Amino acid sequence: MIPEIGHFALILALLLAISQAFFGLAGAARRHAGWMAAGRSAVVGQFVFTALAFGALTYAFVQKDFSVLYVATNSNSELPLFYRVAATWGGHEGSLLLWALSLAGWSVAVTALSASLDAPFRARVIGILGLISIGFLLFMLTTSNPFDRLVPAAADGNDLNPLLQDFALAVHPPILYLGYVGFAVAFAFACATLLEGRLDAAWAKWTRPWTLAAWMFLTVGIALGSWWAYYELGWGGWWFWDPVENASFMPWLAGTALIHSLAVTEKRGLFKSWTLLLAVTAFSLSLLGTFLVRSGVLISVHAFATDPARGIFILGFLTAVIGGALVLYAWRAPGLKSAAGFEITSRESFLLFNNALLVAALGLILLGTLYPLFMDALELGKISVGPPYFELVFLVPMLPLLALLGVGMHAAWKRGLLQSKRRRLMAVAGASLALAVVVGAAAYGALRPLTTIGLALALWVMGASLLELVQRLRGRQGLPGAVLGMVIAHFGLGLATLGVTGVQSFKIEKDVALGVGDAATIAGYEFRLAAMRDVRGPNYIGVEADVLVSRDGRAVTTLKPQKRLYNSGGNPMTEAGIEVGAARDLFAALGDDLGQGRWSLRLQYKPLIRYIWLGALLIALGGGIAALDRRYRRRAEASEPAMVATADASG
């Protein structure tokens, strides 16, 4: 009964989404206050019924209702409660429901917090969000209904993919989706602006906090995914340039470009049409990511649901949403003129470089992700683009980006860089380079060019961020949330760069075959396989090793890597044993049983790897702080288009 209520709630949510879109857009066109109000009420109703459907599905999982096909496919009776709840979004149908719920949530938030916008604009934004909701709800109801019954009911379920039975991966999709879907808000603002042919840049100010919030969630989501891959896949890598990873990274790059170009559009009224295009692009890439992951167009280890019929639907939807927005852009954007001069060392030009470099990186990654598809479509054979390509094309734009970032942060709008700042920045740059050479040579006994550049850039970005912070605290300008957020995010980027440089330059990996009692040494640490034992979990059996790690005869830690066989079958899963440290991680993963009591073990020494994720969290934190800047909450001011021209010193 409960699943039928869920199904019915989903149908009602679709009907409400249709009225949300109709009353929003038609109400704005006819300037009919009643219709526009009806559109707003429909948003709330749509959210309530989508949430009800989601609750019904979760309930079916908690109650182990194996008469529901989706529940029987994605859980079983031995699965612990936490993972049964997480299994709600562990498969295709449930992830779509989560997508729809997330979109409905953002729509309610936008509706609630946009009372200061002029009514027709607000109604159009709501209407466009409604159109997107229709697409997703229709997709679910026609091709991927999570409430389909299984007759006769299964005695027990199939189990959740064991790879997904993990804390980080259980919370990863909701956060990632909040990011993906959040870009829909910026998209809706951009489309409403184009529809109205607005000439002012006030929409940039309204869009900024929403974009920052979505970008923050996406950052956390990507970091969680990377952390998960590190300890769960058993290879010790933290990024694989897998198509599914790229699918989340490309909207992030577009979103990063967008939050920077929004700043220019808001403060100086420049780059208007470019910013609109970026807003459309960021959400388009989110949809494209969904399409790539769900359709089976590209093969990937992560794509756990593939079905061509669904692919056709998503492609049609994609074409309607993105194609429609781009045609709208081609029609309206030429009318947007922005004429204002700025100097070559002004903040505007640095943000222009930022955008050019980020979009270059984005374009090259998109090309690499889709290249196999192009080749296949042109009958040139199926090929695969490996990490060497992605690493190269990502590094080339990133190095100048980091170098310019330190200066750009300190540049003033319109004018050039102040003489006094120039001297201080030179000092920071010199100190970073010197420190990079000393640290690179002393700590690791090597002076490789790329390592030195990486270290120097990391220190430079962190140093320049701290300099900005110190000057702000000393000066009379104060420290608004937007600036504090920027400083923290940039510092985090420097920290992440430090981590990437450290781990890529100085990591040591060794695959060894050890019997109980044998030892192997890497980076001065001795790893001794002390014991092997059988373990039993709630829904798996496995073996666990005791790996005693010591340095110069002193015990450091005991790693306990596991190899698990889940009762539901499938490949054995590795659970790496990791000792976390500020300077390095020590990593041991259990490989195959080689017979005669010998096991293959993968031992790794990963210097500074923690800083990659710590940096990413700081980046997200910075985004969050900037999104909460008081400036965005001053409602009365928000609707004054005149503030575009005010030269704001607060950044």
Next chain:
Amino acid sequence: MKLPLRFLLPAVAFAALVGFFIVGLQKDPGEIRSPLIGKPAPAFSLESLGDPAWRVGSADFAGRPWLLNVWATWCGGCREEHQTLLAIARENRLPMMGLNWRDDRNLALRWLEQLGNPYVAVAYDPEGRTAIDWGVYGAPETFLIGADGRVLQKQIGPITPEIWQRDFVPHLQAAGGEG
């Protein structure tokens, strides 16, 4: 108002992309398309992984059946199948050549040192040209080439002892490739 064309570019680029997706969706990614089977194996001659001065190629084993295994250190499936490859090499039925694909020479050599070397020779293909000739779309892939130089069998993805027994060994027995 005249429509400036540059604003139309994003829409046009997107339309082209949709075209590719439509073609891409017609193709079943799970289907093993192996137009090479039954056809002569593409010829190649590449640097040896271990010694750049030495060349290895498809002519090295002419007149007898041989295996070509495409691998790279960045490929997880290759690590998975490595023990099977070592076991096949120990059977000593036919020579196995490695094609090291889009990889770093030092990393690849270290891999062989650490995990063991099942290959009689390894061709080094950092740019992936030869792999394209062979229609490789992902590592690992394994080809069985008969004594007449024709491709007899192709495995996409990691090879396991079961796949080896089921798909490859019958060809060897039929072709009288024992010893």
